[in-house]
Amino acid sequence: MLASGRRKLLSVLLQTQRWPSQPSRGMRLVQFQAPHLAGPRLGLESGNDSGVIDLNAFDPTLPKTMVEFLEQGEAALQVARRALTTSLPVLRRSEVTFLSPVTRPDKVVCVGMNYVDHCKEQNVPVPKEPIIFSKFASSIVGPYDEVVIPPESQEVDWEVELAVVIGKKGKHIKATDAMDYVAGFTVAHDVSARDWQTGRNGRQWLLGKTFDTFCPLGPALVTKDSVADPHNLKICCRVNGEVMQSSSTSQMVFKTEELVAWVSQFVTLYPGDVFLTGTPPGVGLFRKPPVFLKRGDEVQCEIEGLGIIINKVV
Numbered sequence: 001m002l003a004s005g006r007r008k009l010l011s012v013l014l015q016t017q018r019w020p021s022q023p024s025r026g027m028r029l030v031q032f033q034a035p036h037l038a039g040p041r042l043g044l045e046s047g048n049d050s051g052v053i054d055l056n057a058f059d060p061t062l063p064k065t066m067v068e069f070l071e072q073g074e075a076a077l078q079v080a081r082r083a084l085t086t087s088l089p090v091l092r093r094s095e096v097t098f099l100s101p102v103t104r105p106d107k108v109v110c111v112g113m114n115y116v117d118h119c120k121e122q123n124v125p126v127p128k129e130p131i132i133f134s135k136f137a138s139s140i141v142g143p144y145d146e147v148v149i150p151p152e153s154q155e156v157d158w159e160v161e162l163a164v165v166i167g168k169k170g171k172h173i174k175a176t177d178a179m180d181y182v183a184g185f186t187v188a189h190d191v192s193a194r195d196w197q198t199g200r201n202g203r204q205w206l207l208g209k210t211f212d213t214f215c216p217l218g219p220a221l222v223t224k225d226s227v228a229d230p231h232n233l234k235i236c237c238r239v240n241g242e243v244m245q246s247s248s249t250s251q252m253v254f255k256t257e258e259l260v261a262w263v264s265q266f267v268t269l270y271p272g273d274v275f276l277t278g279t280p281p282g283v284g285l286f287r288k289p290p291v292f293l294k295r296g297d298e299v300q301c302e303i304e305g306l307g308i309i310i311n312k313v314v
Helices: 003-016 066-071 074-084 116-122 175-181 194-199 256-263
Strands: 028-033 041-045 051-054 108-112 131-135 160-166 182-189 215-223 234-239 242-248 274-276 298-303 307-312
Touching: 028 066, 041 074, 108 256, 160 234, 160 256, 160 298, 175 182, 175 256, 182 298, 182 307, 215 307, 256 274
Parallel strands: 108 274
Antiparallel strands: 028 041, 028 215, 041 051, 108 131, 160 182, 160 274, 182 215, 234 242, 234 298, 298 307
């Protein structure tokens, strides 16, 4: 996207923000690029939301990707906390391109049918155990990147979701210990090709969920100490300004702790792994008649306290 386009998008973002995005404590970690800086970098959204603090300028020994940063554990987090308390130059939002806060994770774990009100919408029973599927990491894009409708699909749909980011390696994690393995939270847009999800490829969900650009994330990784209760947040999706989904994460069937414990029975979790925890009612597939995304649409996914992502459909 051209710089002028990014500035316009950020202006729209500020005008459409409905809920607070800046936590009272903790950190908002970002990955970003800037024309005058080499490669992707790690940053912190500044306390007054005016811009980004360049963590790699503050400490050149820090890694430049979120996965590597999380792999360094508490030592890296302490460096970032010191940066927040130091008077440092702030890059204006118009100067930077925000990337997904996590890129190239080992895995993207997705949870189906995980909102009570979404189950009621479909008139199906609430699951007795988590329904797990996946997206490929190559589907991840940034918070303001474009979503591309592939020529192979005619039924591309929206889904706003709370995303959980794993902070340290673990296997066979107890639910009572699960939050020790969580780095924080972000906003996800689980874009879905319904014709492939529900009618093709033996009705396995993977291909319909994992086209390129089908996993916008961001704008920041909000550390868990910033979120008093991740399971009591307003969650909303707007398409062209019209509210399509509006609910609360309190409607989640399986909470973060249960999901982390459940999945870790089967696979080892690694720093940077992303959990997409399900979507509330209001998706296009179950509208009467169904509504699907078309070129030129704009989708805004927002979660209270975490922020908003805006994706143009092309």
